[in-house]
Amino acid sequence: xxxxxxxxxxxxxxxxxxxxxxxxxxxxxxxxxxxxxxxxxxxxxxxxxxxxxxxxxxxxxxxxxxxxxxxxxxxxxxxxxxxxxxxxxxxxxxxxxxxxxxxxxxxxxxxxxxxxxxxxxxxxxxxxxxxxxxxxxxxxxxxxxxxxxxxxxxxxxxxxxxxxxxxxxxxxxxxxxxxxxxxxxxxxxxxxxxxxxxxxxxxxxxxxxxxxxxxxxxxxxxxxxxxxxxxxxxxxxxxxxxxxxxxxxxxxxxxxxxxxxxxxxxxxxxxxxxxxxxxxxxxxxxxxxxxxxxxxxxxxxxxxxxxx
Amino acid sequence: xxxxxxxxxxxxxxxxxxxxxxxxxxxxxxxxxxxxxxxxxxxxxxxxxxxxxxxxxxxxxxxxxxxxxxxxxxxxxxxxxxxxxxxxxxxxxxxxxxxxxxxxxxxxxxxxxxxxxxxxxxxxxxxxxxxxxxxxxxxxxxxxxxxxxxxxxxxxxxxxxxxxxxxxxxxxxxxxxxxxxxxxxxxxxxxxxxxxxxxxxxxxxxxxxxxxxxxxxxxxxxxxxxxxxxxxxxxxxxxxxxxxxxxxxxxxxxxxxxxxxxxxxxxxxxxxxxxxxxxxxxxxxxxxxxxxxxxxxxxxxxxxxxxxxxxxxxxxxxxxxxxxxxxxxxxxxxxxxxxxxxxxxxxxxxxxxxxxxxxxxxxxxxxxxxxxxxxxxxxxxxxxxxxxxxxxxxxxxxxxxxxxxxxxxxxxxxxxxxxxxxxxxxxxxxxxxxxxxxxxxxxxxxxxxxxxxxxxxxxxxxxxxxxxxxxxxxxxxxxxxxxxxxxxxxxxxxxxxxxxxxxxxxx
Numbered sequence: 001x002x003x004x005x006x007x008x009x010x011x012x013x014x015x016x017x018x019x020x021x022x023x024x025x026x027x028x029x030x031x032x033x034x035x036x037x038x039x040x041x042x043x044x045x046x047x048x049x050x051x052x053x054x055x056x057x058x059x060x061x062x063x064x065x066x067x068x069x070x071x072x073x074x075x076x077x078x079x080x081x082x083x084x085x086x087x088x089x090x091x092x093x094x095x096x097x098x099x100x101x102x103x104x105x106x107x108x109x110x111x112x113x114x115x116x117x118x119x120x121x122x123x124x125x126x127x128x129x130x131x132x133x134x135x136x137x138x139x140x141x142x143x144x145x146x147x148x149x150x151x152x153x154x155x156x157x158x159x160x161x162x163x164x165x166x167x168x169x170x171x172x173x174x175x176x177x178x179x180x181x182x183x184x185x186x187x188x189x190x191x192x193x194x195x196x197x198x199x200x201x202x203x204x205x206x207x208x209x210x211x212x213x214x215x216x217x218x219x220x221x222x223x224x225x226x227x228x229x230x231x232x233x234x235x236x237x238x239x240x241x242x243x244x245x246x247x248x249x250x251x252x253x254x255x256x257x258x259x260x261x262x263x264x265x266x267x268x269x270x271x272x273x274x275x276x277x278x279x280x281x282x283x284x285x286x287x288x289x290x291x292x293x294x295x296x297x298x299x300x301x302x303x304x305x306x307x308x
Numbered sequence: 309x310x311x312x313x314x315x316x317x318x319x320x321x322x323x324x325x326x327x328x329x330x331x332x333x334x335x336x337x338x339x340x341x342x343x344x345x346x347x348x349x350x351x352x353x354x355x356x357x358x359x360x361x362x363x364x365x366x367x368x369x370x371x372x373x374x375x376x377x378x379x380x381x382x383x384x385x386x387x388x389x390x391x392x393x394x395x396x397x398x399x400x401x402x403x404x405x406x407x408x409x410x411x412x413x414x415x416x417x418x419x420x421x422x423x424x425x426x427x428x429x430x431x432x433x434x435x436x437x438x439x440x441x442x443x444x445x446x447x448x449x450x451x452x453x454x455x456x457x458x459x460x461x462x463x464x465x466x467x468x469x470x471x472x473x474x475x476x477x478x479x480x481x482x483x484x485x486x487x488x489x490x491x492x493x494x495x496x497x498x499x500x501x502x503x504x505x506x507x508x509x510x511x512x513x514x515x516x517x518x519x520x521x522x523x524x525x526x527x528x529x530x531x532x533x534x535x536x537x538x539x540x541x542x543x544x545x546x547x548x549x550x551x552x553x554x555x556x557x558x559x560x561x562x563x564x565x566x567x568x569x570x571x572x573x574x575x576x577x578x579x580x581x582x583x584x585x586x587x588x589x590x591x592x593x594x595x596x597x598x599x600x601x602x603x604x605x606x607x608x609x610x611x612x613x614x615x616x617x618x619x620x621x622x623x624x625x626x627x628x629x630x631x632x633x634x635x636x637x638x639x640x641x642x643x644x645x646x647x648x649x650x651x652x653x654x655x656x657x658x659x660x661x662x663x664x665x666x667x668x669x670x671x672x673x674x675x676x677x678x679x680x681x682x683x684x685x686x687x688x689x690x691x692x693x694x695x696x697x698x699x700x701x702x703x704x705x706x707x708x709x710x711x712x713x714x715x716x717x718x719x720x721x722x723x724x725x726x727x728x729x730x731x732x733x734x735x736x737x738x739x740x741x742x743x744x745x746x747x748x749x750x751x752x753x754x755x756x757x758x759x760x761x762x763x764x765x766x767x768x769x770x771x772x773x774x775x776x777x778x779x780x781x782x783x784x785x786x787x788x789x790x791x792x793x794x795x796x797x798x799x800x801x802x803x804x805x806x807x808x809x810x811x812x813x814x815x
Binding site: 179189299 | 412
């Protein structure tokens with residue numbers, strides 16, 4: 001393999017690997033901007049990996065599988081919002097519960113449906129779509145413009161979310177709820193409604209990320225297959241300074257760790273495999289330790305709001 | 309001028325355990341400045357929160373322009389032209405003025421936030437009322453006076469015809485207050501109606517057309533503001549004759565008790581919260597610190613009580629450098645501290661009075677032997693203090709949280725003063741307490757001075773500092789801009805210093 005090919009492959013794999021994390025992180029970002037911290041992202045993504053596989057298996061359509069996963073994600077978001085917004089439960093505690101529940105539920109439901117069988121949805125997998133002209137750019141063309149549609153979708157969501165948050169009235173209202181819900185209330189914004197909406201949409205995006213992980217990257221479900229990508233997404237939101245573009249770059253950095261970890265064994269690197277797979281996690285720790293203190297989170301993040 | 313624009317009839321608002329408004333009546337005429345006068349806790353803010361849709365009244369009716377209305381949210385009230393400037397500003401510091409104005413506003417397009425158009429409208433409003441507001445400025449970069457102007461603009465921008473100003477002058481210098489009043493006069497001339505909430509009698513007398521007095525949740529009376537004296541207003545507000553004069557005795561002030569030299573507190577970012585603060589406090593002297601809130605007063609007190617470590621400089625009290633000592637060492641050396649926030653740092657609200665009374669000295673031998681507390685002594689000690697300091701409480705077992713603000717403050721003062729300190733540091737000792745308690749606290753502080761103690765009094769109430777202090781320092785952005793004797797300074801000069809002018813520049 002020549003160097004150009006390796007680099008191109010690395011970039012292509014980076015974007016693919018980044019997609020589930022990016023979708024999860026964008027979901028978290030939307031929730032965060034509305035004043036909600038969802039530690040349970042990992043659990044929601046994990047449930048989605050299972051639902052997407054099961055949905056695809058029964059409908060014979062990978063897109064319908066993803067829709068199923070997003071609907072379940074939306075329902076989990078509804079539950080999260082009910083507990084943390086209406087009942088004002090501690091968001092971290094609820095998030096931890098979601099993670100435990102997600103790990104248990106995905107495994108139990110999978111075994112109920114499929115027993116110990118290995119179910120592959122390879123036959124219905126997403127096909128790669130090439131973008132004419134652009135894909136012929138040397139070096140990066142093939143990596144950037146010959147991808148699965150969900151990859152394009154995830155990266156297109158970055159400017160969309162950015163525009164929504166910073167250029168639309170609804171985005172301004174959402175940010176104000178995350179910064180000072182009391183002030184938003186005095187200006188006639190329904191804080192609860194806003195937080196419910198942000199949570200449901202956010203959790204649907206996380207579920208979309210989980211769905212792509214199982215049906216897009218691996219074509220099957222494995223227990224605990226998210227392997228802490230939900231937490232990496234949390235880290236990416238902080239490292240990305242609560243801005244969509246920053247979050248995208250952060251996920252690409254973390255995913256680069258994953259891509260390298262995938263690549264090294266295949267080029268006979270002398271580094272033991274166990275160390276290689278640590279790369280993305282070590283990267284997360286280093287980055288968080290170095291940068292976490294320097295970003296400013298939405299002022300009301302994590303705090304329940306009580307009207308009147 | 310006598311056309312009724314708003315009537316609130318028989319408004320009652322019951323909170324769990326508290327009847328905040330009890331059959332309150334209020335009628336407002338179009339184009340007037342109508343003041344709601346009352347002590348802290350009289351129900352003024354609650355009544356206005358009902359009016360602007362944030363609270364739902366337990367019973368009662370609101371009539372607006374002859375029509376009965378029911379507001380289910382702040383949006384309803386705003387759509388009917390009622391805008392409120394809250395005492396604690398409802399601005400989001402990370403956003404610009406124009407963004408703050410557009411939060412929750414109706415928009416022509418759901419896809420596009422029209423910042424430029426709104427900024428133009430805001431600029432036009434600001435120009436019309438001579439307000440210095442930059443629509444594109446970020447709120448966190450603006451001084452407190454400008455934030456208030458932004459709040460008022462926000463209300464006008466959102467279509468307020470009736471503007472409620474809740475304690476607007478609390479954060480302003482006298483000059484800024486005058487500017488605010490000029491603006492209020494122009495607004496009412498243009499047909500706006502202003503409801504002004506205050507307990508500062510001089511201001512009420514200056515700006516109001518009519519005054520409605522609230523006392524303990526009830527509306528007592530509504531009077532026209534002509535030839536009504538400040539004393540008469542005070543009597544109406546408190547419900548009895550008030551004696552706010554304090555008599556002070558001559559004291560020997562020859563000995564310096566606390567010498568603060570070049571005290572500096574820097575931040576990592578380089579800006580200084582305290583910058584070369586130097587002063588002396590003598591035995592038998594009250595040294596006041598005036599200034600708009602947030603100009604380093606809190607940091608100064610924290611440095612002197614060991615809660616924050618100063619970057620450089622010294623504060624010598626009896627051979628001990630307070631700037632380099634721990635809180636325990638400082639308190640042991642005979643310093644007492646009445647903290648600025650009685651809920652956060654003065655009391656433990658969920659503990660009873662006896663426990664709160666010994667928070668400071670619980671480890672001293674009289675309160676316990678070995679590992680055990682001597683409850684017998686603690687109880688008699690507490691009962692004595694409750695009596696001596698006129699704390700109104702059913703018993704020493706009452707939880708601190710169940711006392712009124714004034715009585716909570718008396719508990720703290722009892723605890724701190726009974727230690728017979730050489731230096732008493734008191735920050736905002738009368739903030740948010742009723743007039744009766746203010747009377748008592750003022751007399752007590754002067755009494756301690758007469759006993760020969762040195763007192764450091766920090767307050768944002770200009771009247772209070774000038775009345776009690778022997779000398780007053782004014783702080784601005786972490787620096788002392790002047791030290792004066794109250795008898796030798798005018799309120800205008802104080803105001804200029806509070807706005808950052810140095811004493812040398814104005815004399």
